[in-house]
Amino acid sequence: MADKFYLNQVQFNAEISRCLNCKNQPCMKACPAGCNPNDFIQYAQNNDFENAVKIICNANPMGQTCGLVCPDKFCMKACTRANIDFPINIPRVQATILEKHRNNNKETDIAYNNKQIAIIGAGPAGMAAAEKLASNGFRVAIFEASDKIGGALNMIPDNRLPFEVIKKDWDFIAQNKLISLHLNAFVTNPEHLLQRGFCAVIVASGEPNCIDLGIEGEEFSISYLDYLKTPEKYVSSGNIAIVGGGAVATDCAVTARINGADNVEMFIRRRVCDMRITEEERKALIKNNIDLTTMTKIKKITKENDKLILYTCKTHFINGKLEEIEGTTIKRPNFDMVIKAIGSSAPKCDDSENIFYAGDCKNGGSTVVEAVASGKDVAQKIIEKF
Ligand SMILES: Cc1cc2nc3c(=O)[nH]c(=O)nc-3n(C[C@H](O)[C@H](O)[C@H](O)COP(=O)(O)OP(=O)(O)OC[C@H]3O[C@@H](n4cnc5c(N)ncnc54)[C@H](O)[C@@H]3O)c2cc1C
Ligand code: SF4
Incomplete structure (x- = not known):
């Protein structure tokens, strides 16, 4: 599988050698599944991958998936090494251990309890x-x-x-x-x-359920659920608008760009600093030339000659509350697709x-x-x- 998902031997050794073997194990306490990176890294340092794999899989049966997608707000945020230079890339260490050393010989001979x-x-x-x-x-x-x-x-x-x-x-x-x-x-x-x-x-x-925008012309937008399930079914060129500024909206934006969109613009009601995305996701937005239009709300969508027009207005904070700024509505013509990605329920x-x-x-x-x-x-x- 492509190297981008896993650490090579040099990177792997470098990462595990930075572990400080902290007594209070903050990384484990920060993992919602109770996985213990301190322990699996210690086993890996001693070349005991059988036990390293056991530690991960016993705590988290989706350990390889998590190794690729866990955000940096859990174990990595708690990693003491961040106080010296930067946190250990625990998720990638975890994914690499399972990719290279899991041999699928799990204990399966378990007696049925009739329930x-x-x-x-x-x-x-x-x-x-x-x-x-x-x-x-x-x-x-x-x-x-x-x-x-x-x-x-x-x-x-x-x-x-x-x-x-x-x-x-x-x-x-x-x-x-x-x-x-x-x-x-x-x-x-x-x-x-x-x-x-x-x-x-x-x-x-x-x-x-994808949360609706609740605006006139909603029917001209598609939900992130429909788009991300089968992006190849949708427009792959032209100008794409994404409504939302979180991780799912980021996935939509990057996917649209990779699939050939000429321009992808995210419309975000709040500021860049309010976007709940990881460092990696921020880098992906920059690498893929995604436009961010912040402090902006979509008020209406219309369609003319096969093109979509967005009516947007600016927002500002008043006493911590986000409000529209009157008289700032403008027309943004020439979109080929609008994807709504403001959450699910x-x-x-x-x-x-x-x-x-x-x-x-x-x-x-x-x-x-x-x-x-x-x-x-x-x-x-x-x-x-x-
Ligand atoms: C685009 C996107 C990007 C994401 N990125 C990340 C990420 O980078 N990192 C991260 O940690 N998380 C990410 N997440 C979140 C993560 O995928 C979810 O939190 C997680 O999958 C939720 O797991 P779940 O088992 O509760 O539900 P789901 O994964 O939604 O699974 C529910 C399953 O139940 C089935 N089902 C529903 N109703 C019925 C029924 N009546 N009968 C039978 N089956 C039914 C559905 O078909 C589905 O397969 C992302 C989510 C999305 C949408
Ligand atoms: S990568 Fe995910 S599963 Fe593994 S220790 Fe960190 S938070 Fe837990």
């Missing part, structure tokens, strides 16, 4: 819950509406997360014969699964007696490692209850 659990959704939360339950003797059936595993991971562009990596984590999890996967299996009501004999159901169905859900919610459908749009942690937590609740 069956159903999981709705084969995203990171569902997969992590399945791994933990099956490792504790539960038989687990995962029902996934689409024709592939991964959930929202499939919307992360290939240049950041190839499907092959998601599959490697899944293949590692699926070695446990107590787990079965049912694709193209949309579940209309979790109660039906309880009636079929499952003693509990975990709903890990993610956040399926899921219907509100609360656990009931034997139905438990995990991941983004419970906690709102988060990160892969947080979805993994949530899936593990719910699995632990079920292990204790049954």
Whole structure:
């Protein structure tokens, strides 16, 4: 696989040799899944990759995926080395260890405890819950509406997360014969699964709805969900507008550019410093010549002669509150596509007696490692209850 995803031997040695082996292990405390970088790096320093792999996979069954996409706000932010020069690139060290040394010989000979659990959704939360339950003797059936595993991971562009990596984590999890996967299996009501004999159901169905702009001409925009699922189906040249300034909007902008757009302009209501994106994402915006139009709100979209026109106005902060500045509306003509990427939502859900919610459908749009942690937590609740 392309070297850009993993560290070469020289880079790997350089990174692990910078670990200070801190006694209080701040990196572990900062990892939502409780993975211990200090320990796996110590094992790697001693060339004991079998134990390094175990440390990662026991804490995080989606460890290789996380190694490529975990943002720098967790373990890296806590890394003490940042006080001397710069933090260790823990995620890449983790991904490199699994890519080179995981040999898929997971302990699979686990006795069945005669209890069956159903999981709705084969995203990171569902997969992590399945791994933990099956490792504790539960038989687990995962029902996934689409024709592939991964959930929202499939919307992360290939240049950041190839499907092959998601599959490697899944293949590692699926070695446990107590787990079965049912694709193209949309579940209309979790109660039906309880009636079929499952003693509990975990709903890990993610956040399926893109938040609307709520403006006139909304119908001329497309959602990031539709765009990122199949970007090749949409306009690949001309001028593309992205509404939003977060990580998903950044993925849309970079993808549009890579797919041939002449100009990509992001419309952001706040300032550049308010954009919740990582250093890598900032660099990707610069590298791909993406225009940022900040402190700007889209008020209306119209269509004339196959071209889209945006009506935008400026915004400012008054007592910390973002407001429109009157009299600043202008017409921005000549767009070929408008992609809205201002967030997603899921219907509100609360656990009931034997139905438990995990991941983004419970906690709102988060990160892969947080979805993994949530899936593990719910699995632990079920292990204790049954
Ligand atoms: C474009 C994009 C970029 C991202 N980039 C990053 C990143 O760089 N780093 C990071 O950490 N996180 C990133 N994320 C967030 C991360 O992907 C999500 O937080 C994570 O996937 C949530 O996991 P989940 O298991 O809760 O839900 P999902 O991954 O959404 O999985 C839910 C699954 O449930 C299935 N499902 C839904 N309803 C049903 C039903 N009724 N029956 C059966 N199946 C059903 C869906 O088909 C889906 O497969 C990104 C997300 C997006 C959209
Ligand atoms: S899973 Fe992510 S946050 Fe946790 S140690 Fe690994 S790279 Fe860091």
